[in-house]
Amino acid sequence: MSRHVYAGNEPLYTERYVQWCERARVSHPPLLDYECATCHSQASLTVGTIFHRTKVPLSLWFLAIFRVAVDKGGISALALSRELGLSYPTAWLLHHKIQQAMAERNGQYQIGGLVELDDAYFGGKSHGPGKRGRGTDQDPVVVGISLTAQGHPRDVFLEAVSDLGETTVKEVLRRRVEDWGVWKSDGAAVYASAARDHEADHEVTLSSDPEAPQVFHWINVVISNAKTFIDGTYHGRGRARRQLYLEEFTYRFNRRFFGTRIADQLLVACVASTPHPYAA
Numbered sequence: 001m002s003r004h005v006y007a008g009n010e011p012l013y014t015e016r017y018v019q020w021c022e023r024a025r026v027s028h029p030p031l032l033d034y035e036c037a038t039c040h041s042q043a044s045l046t047v048g049t050i051f052h053r054t055k056v057p058l059s060l061w062f063l064a065i066f067r068v069a070v071d072k073g074g075i076s077a078l079a080l081s082r083e084l085g086l087s088y089p090t091a092w093l094l095h096h097k098i099q100q101a102m103a104e105r106n107g108q109y110q111i112g113g114l115v116e117l118d119d120a121y122f123g124g125k126s127h128g129p130g131k132r133g134r135g136t137d138q139d140p141v142v143v144g145i146s147l148t149a150q151g152h153p154r155d156v157f158l159e160a161v162s163d164l165g166e167t168t169v170k171e172v173l174r175r176r177v178e179d180w181g182v183w184k185s186d187g188a189a190v191y192a193s194a195a196r197d198h199e200a201d202h203e204v205t206l207s208s209d210p211e212a213p214q215v216f217h218w219i220n221v222v223i224s225n226a227k228t229f230i231d232g233t234y235h236g237r238g239r240a241r242r243q244l245y246l247e248e249f250t251y252r253f254n255r256r257f258f259g260t261r262i263a264d265q266l267l268v269a270c271v272a273s274t275p276h277p278y279a280a
Helices: 058-070 077-084 088-106 166-176 189-197 217-233 239-253 261-272
Strands: 005-007 010-013 033-036 042-044 114-122 139-147 153-160 182-185 201-204
Touching: 058 077, 058 088, 058 261, 077 088, 088 239, 088 261, 114 217, 139 166, 139 217, 139 239, 153 166, 153 217, 153 239, 166 189, 182 189, 189 201, 217 239
Parallel strands: 114 182, 182 201
Antiparallel strands: 005 010, 033 042, 114 139, 139 153
16 A cells, blocks of 8 residues: 555545554554554554544445535435435434534635625524524524625635624624635624724614625625525534534635545545534
């Protein structure tokens, strides 16, 4: 077996360290294991990845990754179980871990430049019709989108939060948005305050202003598409897992021009991702 394994043009892994021994690089026995040249401890090639200790053949993992990556509308764990011939709990676990890898990769990037910010409410029928807007019983989500100079969408983030208080929202923006740039919002005080913290120019367009639909066109499209994705693929269920659904939508949206190469990118992300517990 070669020392470098590739997905497309990107290396999946090179020489690894045995997790419990950092004293020496590993040697390559004629098995699918690595052995430390110093202490002779052995570790699987999958150690330290989401495939760690898996009993599912890697060929099925790779097929699952491909299906999750290229299906624009998303694929549910139930559909994955039928396609791969796996039990539902096993397919759910694969799907869950792939989403976790997407979330980790999304967390490595920030949006910046010309940015639109807003908050939306997800929950739909499962939480009752209730009120709309701030004060609703549905779940708040902070949304941001970066735009090109021509006003075309670049990258997005969507993060479910417990509340829209200043401390909560500012923490999201600290992790998700670069400093400086130009921020556009509907004038909510928390965005004005966060813009000052980030030394960003802040442009306000009130929701009641006639030009608001045009100014916030793309962020409204993203919110609408995200809701359609969750309601269509996952039937709006799973408040506890909503952030993973949003991460899956974000990962695919930000790589919408990759074509089938997105599967290579997701495979790299899965190999680079840390192991995750079996529980949701």
